[in-house]
Amino acid sequence: MEGLQRCFVLHSRHYSETSLILDVFSEESGRITLMAKGARRKRSNLKGALQPFTPLFMKWTGRGSMPVLTHAEPISIGLPMRSYILYSALYVNEILARVLEVQTPYPALFLDYLNVLRELAQADNPEPALRRFELALLDHLGYGVDFLHCAGSGLLVDDEMTYNYREQKGFMASVVSGQLTFTGRQLKAIAARHFETQDQLRAAKRFTRMALKPYLGSKPLKSRELFIPRGRSTAT
Template structure:
């Protein structure tokens, strides 16, 4: 029985006896682990109140090799999640991250990059780094990167069934079973289909494409689609820039102020972006529900985000 050191996010604390707790953590080096914390409920606990949901802790635990539960021997608090006292929406967002980590990851299956991403996101939600209005989009980006890290990123650039490229700009069919968009010929033989607007797909491609552009991950699922996504996004961005430029040329003078132009563009796309964000979040929620086989409990509390 080896003593292991790592850092973890507390996902769940269940009272076990008068004095002990069962603690589940998502750790950097060992993935999700469930341990017994003896004496954690005593007034003078050796864990010094580090074991709160969403707290980041440095821990030492005895890793039993069999199926037996590990023994938590030390937990030092690195950062506590404080949003509970400030904002209900931020608290729900934090609990939702916990629910996703709990249900989408397997015991003892480490994903250090997902751990880093999760600690970063929890810190963002818990601080003023992002405004309340940005929490929804931030969660969506997290969901997509998480799906990528876990090998569930949906196919978005061509038919997931036959590989045919998407050529039209009509609404697309997204197969929840198939895990990606479907062409007209393949959608007939698939069930569990959700319809997605062309703007919604574009929005989704930009998020995924942008994120893939920012990082170099080893996951096959990411790399497989990387170049295609980036070229699709580039093409569509170019297309949109041309459209925006054309529509502007009619009403602006010959030397438009650069700042002014930018402002007008973002104003023009504000409402559309909100609509796309809502549509894509609904789609990804359906997709995650399908992957899990049940709907995450926290969805109904995320309505305002």
């Protein structure tokens, strides 16, 4: 690897007495696991920099399963995540670490990630930003869905009609209600990624949970569990 890359640390864990293993999302190389040798030493210049939500320039060496970090410097101060917004940001990090293939570039997704962190840092309600990011992530993963046309007739969806989602087919007009049923108005909001009502947000959350499930697998998300002790209804 040559030159510096813009990166964020998604997650870190201790390795030996002085080192860290980092899960990193980089602009040019995608998700990569790095060994940060000596990063936990008291005099290490890396110790304070390798934190989530801090934009970094990073450089590493080696082409094996775990290259070694050789340089890291903050581009700016970390984006502030206050109170329960922090849990939403941790959720974004966790789903990226779970669904992205190692060393597969996603430069456009990197910008979407940067945007969602900026939105969350300023948000009172994290849900619109989370739903937009989840939909962007699904696009980058190749999960293509036409929200605006009935898969059966080809007609534009109607605000007042209901549509049932069928995997690999799309949304079909239906008179039966259920977890896979959405109104035309809800589908238009999801397509535009613009949510004006709680009903539209709930529908988007229902869809993204369903669509992301095959990528995330059956293992529970740790970031969702963080909401439970505080008695909050989870935004994730």
